[in-house]
Amino acid sequence: MTFVSKSRLAIALAASLVLAGCSGGDTPAEHSSADRAEGHTSSSAGLPAGHIDAGEKLAHTKGKATGQSCVDCHGEEGNKPIDPTYPKLGGQYTDYIAHSLEMYRDGDREHALMTQQAKDLTDQQIADLAAYFSSRTRHLRDLHDTH
Numbered sequence: 553m554t555f556v557s558k559s560r561l562a563i564a565l566a567a568s569l570v571l572a573g574c575s576g577g578d579t580p581a582e583h584s585s586a587d588r589a590e591g592h593t594s595s596s597a598g599l600p601a602g603h604i605d606a607g608e609k610l611a612h613t614k615g616k617a618t619g620q621s622c623v624d625c626h627g628e629e630g631n632k633p634i635d636p637t638y639p640k641l642g643g644q645y646t647d648y649i650a651h652s653l654e655m656y657r658d659g660d661r662e663h664a665l666m667t668q669q670a671k672d673l674t675d676q677q678i679a680d681l682a683a684y685f686s687s688r689t690r691h692l693r694d695l696h697d698t699h
Contacts (some may be wrong), residue, residue: 599650599679607684610677617668622681625665629688643690649682 611622611630622641626633630641641649655661656670657678673681 599654599675599682602646602650602679602681602683604680604683604687606676607680607682610680611684615669617671618665620665620669622669622685626685630685631688631691640691641685642688643692644686646682646686649685650678653678653681 614621614624622630624634625638626641630644633640652661653670653673656663656666657673659667661667670678
């Protein structure tokens with residue numbers, strides 16, 4: 553992949569995140585009461601509705617490629633990564649998680665472990681994982697008030 557295409561990909565991802573933020577996010581509160589009662593979310597990535605319960609089960613399932621589950625590396629509920637360079641996923645935007653997993657799966661984003669973990673994920677599994685991790689308590693920090 554050339555530098556130009558990587559730059560365009562990064563710009564496209566950033567733009568999708570900005571648009572998701574401007575639209576008020578993708579929280580379950582924006583879905584019908586029936587969807588919320590079922591624990592469903594949706595994604596701007598064009599994925600099917602995600603199911604929080606299915607995502608929780610999948611997050612604890614060992615992957616065939618690496619023998620690791622999501623929570624083995626990112627911690628319970630995605631908030632205690634085993635390495636400080638690994639992201640906290642708990643409370644992250646559904647679309648960010650979904651787009652990131654799609655990019656790992658499709659080879660547009662590379663990481664020694666994540667590329668292997670994501671390569672066999674279906675659209676439904678990606679939607680379910682994104683729904684689960686985005687529904688967890690947020691332990692994310694931004695750069696406000698850092699000098």
